[in-house]
Amino acid sequence: MKKSALLLTALSLTGAGPTLADAFTDAVTAGKASGNFRLRFEDVSQDNAAKDASALTLRTHLGYETGTLSGFSAKIELEDTRIVAGQGDYTVGPTGYNPGEFSVIADPEHTELDQGYVQYKAKGVTAKLGRQVVTYDGHRFIGHVGWRQDRQTYDALRLDYAPMKDVSLSYTYIDQRNRIFAEQADLDSKDHLLNASINTPVGKVVVYSYLLEVDNGTDNALDTTGVSLSGKQALGDVKVLYTLEYAKQDAEQGTVERDADYSLVELGVAAAGITAKAGVETLGSDDGLYGFSTPLATLHKWNGWADLFLATPGVGLVDSYVSVSGKLLGGAWSVTHHSFDADEDSPTLDKLGDELNVSYVRKFGKHYSAGLKYADYNAKDFAVDTEKLWFWLGLSF
Template identity: 65%
Template structure:
């Protein structure tokens, strides 16, 4: 954590204390004693095999998360959460380049060993207003543009201020200012920033309409900016015993870094059917390109959730990305399963690269009682003109309280 971030958290806590009258000391003590402790543990094995010169990677890591949320006094409360990730039984044959761990020897598994302050914020809630100041999770609209990357052992959080206003049962307004992005590589790749996030949604009879503007600026080096404006609409409609699913989204983006400027568009079209315990979807997603020199970027997103679990496209190629996919999911033996197939190509093939490759994904997960869970997940990327063949396997068990 940077000195600035520590100071911001201290100011947040001091501000909360100052806002509570001295005569409310007993109430504060009661709020502290009546708070809620929580936590979860996730033991996960991950293996990566790639058709390149790197050794195959394997990792067995335990993620421990412990937190405490106080009770409320005059609308104020506080949350503190710690997170720790450890290699178990010496199974640490993998690389984490940003942290310098075994770089260049093994394939990448982005789960560094770390112990850090995951969240620490003061919250104020009154009526339809919720405000948080400090280190916190911020996620919007399925994590496509802003998310917590909870798939990795060290999830992404942000230092800053967030405000949410539930104007009515249908209208929600959100704003956040971020001064530090705490990324998934311990503290090795955290970034100072001056980010403004605006998200507004309205629930219509046919679905949810959302408008957003995510204005990102790195507060270091050449102070690169990335401005994204977009609209999305998603919903479901009954048709007898079947439910029809639909989503459409469009966004435009402008990027500037020093003397370099670029523009790109984003498009999502997705339709689906849910019936007899099965859900099938067909999708077409385009992260556009600026004449083969720049690809639409979503640096705050939960990227693993999109464009295949092999994580080939964590950074959009300069030629952009067209992801045509189909998925099928349902329930089995008390758990949930899903299969997906992706076909990847370039939005702009002026660089000579057109067909990127394809990928198959599969997952099964199950909860045991209220506190336990387990799962298995697999991704296989078959390269054509981009990257290399990649196979990934995950096995995990979890417990929470």
């Protein structure tokens, strides 16, 4: 009997082998290739000693995502940026490219693994392990900085769970931040990201806690906990839009501990194809010595496209803004005005300037796009007058 059982088991495994191998081969070959090419010209002029900068760069993404086998799949994506036609008169400090000579354009030449992960999905659970894009809630605290040619990714484990309709829970552990300056500025870390959301009749409520720490042997914890509500309500043909958010941050800098608050109040209306918004975003200060920090955010999206406030000043930042956007000639346009002030002013820092942002983006067919964007920052007590202009062409499949 034992010999018969062993023989039957061996025969069944022999039969299953090719089946499993075939399923694996099918999953790998039934995947999807993808590509994205962005040719972009950027021009920067600043009222300081640095020379005006200009760059013409081509960013290439090439990727492949497998099919699914028993809930498992995998993705690999390579990223490359090259200077085109010798148009590389700009500075990228962290990589040592033309240090101190030109204004900064943060697009170094590079080739690297952008994403490479294994994913598992089943019964409301998604687990993803490896180098990956991680974003939460509009990129204000955790983003991929996709505006830059070398976008930000993370070596991480991410777990998402949807226990019921309209409820989602997420946890991410990051042990390396792959930043936008090729490999020269990547950081080892011990970051824990917790995010929970629920859709309610009045909008989406999100509760989050982002516990960040650079793994460099020093005390440098940066803990941010907050809650937000965003939604819209219809009043006839008009939609009323609203966002409310508050967060508290505790920062440990060696033996010094700091804390600061964050708040956002935004109201808007959408009617007849036009959307208008007004808001006040406050990145608070701790006695003028520390400003609320968001080191993993897609910072270009917030506080003006001229990128003068990538690091919050010690006096904090109050960004009062109005924006109008809509559709025109098959594309999308937007105009935004920012007025910047200190949260806790000092004798030398109070009015931090104002900025105008204008953009127009259009898709052509299924695969092509083009865009034009302009930023004009007028300095007061902070930084210097800055103008930036971008034009780009894109191809994706």
